[in-house]
Amino acid sequence: MIKITLQTDAAKACYPVYIGRNIAQNIGHLMGEILPPGPCLVVTDQNVLFYYNKISHNLQKGGFKPHLKVLDGGEKIKTPAFADMLYRRALESGLDRYSSIIALGGGVIGDLAGFVAATYLRGIPFVQIPTSLLAMVDSSVGGKVAVNHPLGKNLIGAFHHPSVVISDTTFLKTLPPREWRAGMAEVIKYGVIKDANLFSRLEALEKTNLQRPSGRELIYIISRTVQLKGMVVARDAKDHAHRRILNLGHTFGHALEAATGFKHYLHGEAVAVGMQMATVMAEKLGILDCQTARRIAELVEKLNPPPPPPFLNTALVKDALYYDKKKEGNELIFVLPEALGRVGFYKSVPQEKIHESIAYCLNIMDK
Ligand SMILES: NC(=O)c1ccc[n+]([C@@H]2O[C@H](COP(=O)([O-])OP(=O)(O)OC[C@H]3O[C@@H](n4cnc5c(N)ncnc54)[C@H](O)[C@@H]3O)[C@@H](O)[C@H]2O)c1
Structure with a gap:
């Protein structure tokens, strides 16, 4: 497993990016090194829901209590309306200021879940588990999170860095060829x-x-x-x-x-x-x-x-x-x-x- 430490800004706050095969199976430990245990909300889409089964047990082992929200995939869900749906789910799941939101998916899920984490209770921690190549090489790091507006892409957003990024390359096994080339x-x-x-x-x-x-x-x-x-x-x-x-x-x-x-x-x-x-x-x-x-x-x-x-x-x-x-x-x-x-x-x-x-x-x- 490779660990890269990224700096968020001039204030020199840092977060780790882990890259390797089968590493998401150890998510409870990797998250537990940085974040307090307790409820968390995993946001994912239908196409990668399968991978939730690979992490949920280990999250629980690490003391986290995962709640799940599954959305349809695609750019159409990167909207304020879907963000609102996630705020509700977070409130119903009892997420407080110390809880985390976990984005399990491509750049769309990462941007949307990250935006909700940036704004829910004025900002709570979030974790990126990218499943597309584009998300692993680009969108999961750097701290830009956003939803789209009818007048343009990514117009409503924030800077909110993840607390940890876990790029498990075995998750790319099911990525369609066109998505590989786009990444x-x-x-x-x-x-x-x-x-x-x-x-x-x-x-x-x-x-x-x-x-x-x-x-x-x-x-x-x-x-x-x-x-x-x-x-x-x-x-x-x-x-x-x-x-x-x-x-x-x-x-x-x-x-x-x-x-x-x-x-x-x-x-x-x-x-x-x-x-x-x-x-x-x-x-x-x-x-x-x-x-x-x-x-x-x-x-x-x-x-x-x-x-x-x-x-x-x-x-x-x-x-x-x-x-x-x-x-x-x-x-x-x-x-x-x-x-x-x-x-x-x-x-x-x-x-x-x-x-x-x-x-x-x-x-x-x-x-
Ligand atoms: N925040 C940033 O810095 C940043 C940078 C670049 C792009 N982006 C944003 O990222 C988005 C594009 O990201 P993307 O290309 O990952 O799109 P995406 O999240 O829509 O994923 C592409 C498709 O692949 C599916 N998919 C993802 N992982 C899969 C897997 N392992 N197996 C099978 N199917 C899988 C998804 O369900 C989706 O249908 C855009 O909204 C773009 O604006 C953000």
Whole structure:
């Protein structure tokens, strides 16, 4: 088992992230080292409910009294209405300020349960047990929790770090192939923004292993991305400046998701195509050499991101860009690769370069 200690902010509060096989079976002990025993609420979805049976007995052994709330899976439950349902369940289960909420699931469950933990009784501890690759490599660490609003994704949220994260890689056994590839897009993102060695290591993998790494490679990938995210968050926990490097591919990605009604792309797939667009833009602006641009494009392509739906065109994506919540005034800020392992922020990008970058990628992917 690997243990990584992450710092939450400049105040240097820390929490452990455990990564390994079959480690969730020891949850009672791992949680008990940090949190007081007593009632806790496990929030999960139908697709991973099976894994509750793997942890409930051990939780009880550790002195915790688990209550369970099972929701449907998917982005549609990341809403204030579902948060309200969880507040009720927490109250009915007698959770007090010392009790914990445990998120057992992908990024959706983590964001929703984390948001409830951040706000219930002005904030109680929460534990992340991620079950999707995307949640293990990204969303379970860093302390951003949120629900969606009809006017946009993640608009109602908080910063609330987990007390402990337990990433049991055996839980990925049942993850569908498309979800694996979506998670790997975020992994490639970490290589591009901060670690050229990680990028080269991913390049060296056979296509099937890139799409579904296993064994030691998988443990390495999860632990390295967690470390990288930890470094970024420790420097800028509240997302004022530096943390925004994590948005590589997300400005275009969110626009693609919005322009397709959040139905066509998984989040990670939209990030993959968004990274392609950011790479083309960087090359067009002369800040990235063409060889590196080709390497990024080829690695992302190995994940087979889905082709655009027939109705999607450049104008729709461009319009959706202006709903980005990270923009300053009406000014879009793009995170663009400058080299492998290094990105920069770019404002005032000429309209025609934005247009050309989107059009180029949509055309290539349509073929
Ligand atoms: N808080 C953050 O920092 C952060 C970062 C990135 C993404 N996110 C959020 O994360 C969400 C996406 O996360 P996600 O990709 O994990 O989506 P998700 O939670 O919807 O999970 C994807 C699908 O896989 C299923 N699933 C999960 N684990 C499984 C397993 N082991 N076996 C079988 N099925 C399994 C889920 O039920 C769901 O249907 C988005 O809402 C996004 O906004 C948050």
